[in-house]
Amino acid sequence: MTPRILLTCGEPAGIGPELAPLALASGVEFVWIGDPRHLPPGTAFHEVSAPSDPVPAGHLPVLRHDFAGPAIPGRPDPAHAAGVIAVIARAVDLVRRGEGLAITTLPISKQALKAGAGFAFPGHTEYLADLAGGVPVAMMLATTGATPPCRVVPATIHIPLAEVPAALSDGVLEQAIRLTHAALIRDFGIAAPRIAVAGLNPHAGEGGTMGREERDRIAPLLDRLRAEGLALAGPLPADTMFHAPARAGYDAAVCAYHDQALIPVKTLDFAGGVNVTLGLPFIRTSPDHGTAFDIAGKGRADPASTIAALRMARDMAASRA
Structure with missing residues (x-):
């Protein structure tokens, strides 16, 4: 199969876990990297060992990345900070090895990352630039x-x-x-x-x-x-x-x-x-919104920006090709 877009989990207590299964409506081939325990109850998902592995129709492809524990919507846990950071780094490693088409990142909580892991970057952009060699x-x-x-x-x-x-x-x-x-x-x-x-x-x-x-x-x-x-x-x-x-x-x-x-x-x-x-030497897009802790877990997350980000990543990859 053609490499999929890598969708990073973002902050587990935000709306990211809800957006991942909703984003299947995009029609874009992607794989979600995160802990399946953080997905909404009843989510139909299929664990893969590599980003391009086949997946049953209608199932969310999941590249499993274990976190410290379950997540409570709307209540960020500093114990999850290291996992959030590691997922981003893993996605960069995969895309740079050609195992991912592009990266789309779901929102992170910079405050939670600083509190839980001493995150030294203003945000996603600066961290990705550092992982890419300081470009x-x-x-x-x-x-x-x-x-x-x-x-x-x-x-x-x-x-x-x-x-x-x-x-x-x-x-x-x-x-x-x-x-x-x-x-x-x-x-x-x-x-x-x-x-x-x-x-x-x-x-x-x-x-x-x-x-x-x-x-x-x-x-x-x-x-x-x-x-x-x-x-x-x-x-x-x-x-x-x-x-x-x-x-x-x-x-x-x-x-x-x-x-x-x-x-x-x-x-x-x-x-x-x-x-x-x-x-960046690889493609990175993201939805233009934050973690939305106030509505997390309430079934009100709007996937429009995430779907747009996935589609733009796909189109950018086609342009580069």
Whole structure:
């Protein structure tokens, strides 16, 4: 059989265990890595010894990974932290050995991982980059239910807004642009990517009257990259970049900071947004939501984003192939 996508279990006390069997509706071949004791009661699953082993129709393929014990929905247990981390590392090892097509990760609780295992990374993205050898990465959020699609890459991510101007250095912005350009070609099959770059300030600084970062730093960088042949628009006012006619003019937008990038995606396609890690030597996608402890175990988990993440991973793998 063709290698399946590897779906990591994420936080056992969150909605991840509920999402795994619901994701069978995606029509995507995947195998869930985790402890079957954490799955909802009555889940039809089949344990496999290798990710590509055959599975009876309608059954969730499970690559068993034992944890410290059962999980209680909505109540994270620090004893499970080591297992969550080990599952991610196992998935990376499998995909790098060619035994998995791509990785889709279900949500983790960074707080629980820090409390239970001293997890030293801000999140999935940074840990995956470390497992891949410390490669430079960027986070892309992409819609699957909006036309034209909205793909955004924040150049700075989880830092206070007051720190963004200093953090948005030429090197940081250039890396985000180059990673986006390469990913659009390799993973999305766009031969000549068009990238829009948002300004930092209102009205993209309005000629320096509302901030000089655009005129003094961002515009010269874009001119230099255009001279290399990159198709870049900007710096653009962020408030006019994301309506449908504007999105039709570019393939992805590189934004200055977290909310500038994520608000349009979550507004346009809250349930179908997908998180993609750019720059890794393997494909990684994830649903664009958290562990949802408040609804875990209550039968209210929405698999739309997980299904979208699996389908995007499949399509990205086809593009790379």
